[in-house]
Amino acid sequence: MKLSDFIYAHMDEILEQWDAFARQVAPSGSHLSHNVLRDHARTMLADIARDMRESQSPQEQRLKSEGRCGGATGSAAAEHGSQRQAKDFTLLQLSAEFRALRATVLRLWLPEVARDDPQTVRDLVRFNEGIDQSLAESIVAYSRRTQQTHDLFLAVLGHDLRSPLAGMLLAGEMLAQGETRPEKVAKIGANLARGAKVMRHIVDDLIGYTRSQLDEGLPMCPEPCDLREVLASAIADAAATYPGNQYDLRAEPGLVGRYDPTRLYQMFLNLLVNAGRHSRGKAPVVVEACAAADAYVVDITNQGETIPPDKLESIFRPLVQLSDKDGVTRSGTSLGLGLFIAREVAKAHGGLLTANSTASDGTTFTATLPRGEAGGERLAQAVP
Known part of the structure; x- marks a missing residue:
């Protein structure tokens, strides 16, 4: 069976393996849907198979090998590269997808053909040309979007x-x-x-x-500190930034642990400024802090525009509001770094930062911080 015919006949099987690999290399926490993972794979494979069925002159083959065949800006491969950049894939992850696609097709097809057949050799050459061309178009689109984001x-x-x-x-x-x-x-x-x-x-x-x-991580200087004091300081500065907003602090006593107070202040300030920026009406920004079984939980809630469920992870990406296709404009600062930094601070403390948004309850950012081995009670005794 010719490779082009094999691709059409086994498209679903190939895409299943593409889906599995793409999910493995996807950025952690991306929660990509089934359709997003396969977004353009079917069309790319169909384009490659269709090209393999067309005749090609030696001149056309040489130009293609030199990357001078004029890849289409709006091709499926170009759209794939642009969307993968928007989903925080690295160039290595993008390239790995094409490597896996090449290997998957050949692994499934070669056992069914005679490897010393001249037609098999021609199909291999044409298929590799198609994969390389698609990869090149994808990388160009990825790089173009990266440069646009940088300029913006x-x-x-x-x-x-x-x-x-x-x-x-x-x-x-x-x-x-x-x-x-x-x-x-x-x-x-x-x-x-x-x-x-x-x-x-x-x-x-x-x-x-x-x-x-730069993979250096945020510098941390942990010391015994009271979350209520850090929250109060952050609220004071957030209120100075948005003097028209009201901040309502409801914190239990004894929320003491070993953290970096400077970094916690930065995290809470970013969340509070974000809440103040997107609050609507006269409803206050409510800050609630309490102790759970093995962690402290801080909820920051504002009444504003509801964030769609499929965008709750996107808002934590840096520069997210610069992507007009995502339809997300929420961020701690207009640079789109506030929520990203807040989550990085939570991670650096071994904690989590999540978001939930409904029309009835508003938008809540929840920071969960582990108490640490010493426990909140013993650390509370060490704080004067």
């Missing part, structure tokens, strides 16, 4: 820094004139502090994101 990231960063900088420059000019009435100095100073906090928030998230991408 820099544009948004400049936009976000320009606003607080403009306010600080204006305040500085007013104070430099020396004619500001004393009763206005305090207000100007508060505006300066607010702008500085916004800029510090952005810079802290950038540093955390850079460390995570």
Whole structure:
């Protein structure tokens, strides 16, 4: 049987194995659906099989081998590369999918043909050309989307820094004139502090994101600390950032454990700023902290636009709002790093950060932090 005929006849069997492999190499926590995992595999295989049935001149074969045959921008392979980038696949994971697809087809087909048959050799050559061409188109699309995301990231960063900088420059000019009435100095100073906090928030998230991408991890300095104190400090700064919002803290006493208070503050501040940004109406942002069997649980709830269930994982991806196809615009900062950093902090403490969103209960981010070996009670005694 010709390889092109075999591909059409055994398409479902090939796709089942593609599905299994793609699920293995998919980024952890991605929870990709059956359709997403196979998104363009069927069309790519059909395109390769159809191309194999067409005649090809030596000149066309040479151009294809040199990558100069003009891959289609809107091809299934190109769309596959673009979507895999959007789903946080690395280039190695993307390449591995094509390697697995090649190996799967050949493993299933070769036992059914005579390997010394000239037709078998021709089919092998044409099939490998097709896989290589699809891989090249996919990588080009992946790289193009990556560059677009990078450019948009820099544009948004400049936009976000320009606003607080403009306010600080204006305040500085007013104070430099020396004619500001004393009763206005305090207000100007508060505006300066607010702008500085916004800029510090952005810079802290950038540093955390850079460390995570370099596999250095977030630096941790664990020490005995009280979650209520960290939450109160984060709430104070979140309220200063969004003075029109109300934050309601409901925390049990004795929530003491061995954590990095600076990192916890960063996590809670990102979650609180995110909640304040997306709150609607006069409903307060409710912060609840309590002790569970072996962990402390902190819920931060706001009443705002409901997040679709299939987007609850997407919002934790960095730069997520820059993807217009995802339809997700929620983030701790407009750079889209706040929720990503918050989850990284929870992971660094051996904990979890999840989200749930319904029209009736609002949107809740739940941070679960293990108490550690010493236990909350004994650590509470060590804190003055």
